[in-house]
């Protein structure tokens with residue numbers, strides 16, 4: 001039987017980590033080939049090619065690295081891959097997923113996965129996650145869905161998924177919307193049709209800087225006041241509640257929003273920012289009047305990715321189109 005082609009890339013993360021010596025902490029050393037060897041069943045599903053594109057903890061991935069991984073993934077599709085799987089660290093998975101999703105204009109699925117337990121740990125989840133991710137990448141029902149994150153038997157949409165637990169096996173969730181699907185006895189089941197997608201062209205620049213500041217009780221305005229002086233081109237605020245800040249922050253945001261795009265998201269971890277509910281100084285209605293954009297359901301970190309990509313393509317004027325409440 002002519003099996004479909006599947007391309008896998010390893011970038012590092014816990015899934016690729018083990019300790020060099022007993023008692024030492026785990027570090028990324030396990031290649032893509034070694035990961036693949038833990039999942040012999042894959043050979044019955046696809047003709048698999050695997051590359052180790054990096055061995056980094058995911059905190060040290062950069063947008064530039066992601067752009068080169070993206071071009072590798074697109075090349076795999078041009079060469080006939082039915083789908084592409086990337087293994088990486090889970091700490092920044094929610095950001096890399098949405099980064100790729102904004103730029104992934106192929107019908108073929110791009111699936112990200114990782115592990116919460118390192119390669120040699122008892123009950124390591126890496127092999128099971130990798131096998132599930134490959135099944136999702138090969139499924140016809142995954143086509144035209146953009147980028148999916150597969151962890152612990154669940155399939156999460158890139159724009160919804162968040163890491164919501166630091167160490168638990170069930171570390172990923174999609175607040176409000178829930179997972180887009182799951183795997184049942186190895187079969188891929190989606191619970192909703194593909195969402196409408198809005199892709200962006202590749203950024204022409206990569207030097208733009210977007211700051212992310214979190215509102216907190218009784219916080220001073222020192223950092224905020226120096227954002228322009230420090231050379232930032234855009235700002236995301238993780239605001240209180242439905243997207244709120246203090247009166248003193250609101251005053252500085254008004255000045256900043258005249259010069260650079262400012263997005264206000266919610267720091268709560270779930271739900272949308274408001275648009276037309278509160279009217280006090282520092283509320284969403286006040287901030288919109290002052291020129292800020294509300295992030296809607298986009299979490300602060302994903303909003304920062306979006307703004308970086310828009311600035312990189314000089315499309316910041318299109319920001320409102322990409323923020324839905």
Ligand code: ASP
Nearest residue numbers: 013014057058089090091
């Ligand atoms: N704890 C992380 C992981 O799950 C480390 C990283 O993000 O690279 O992979």
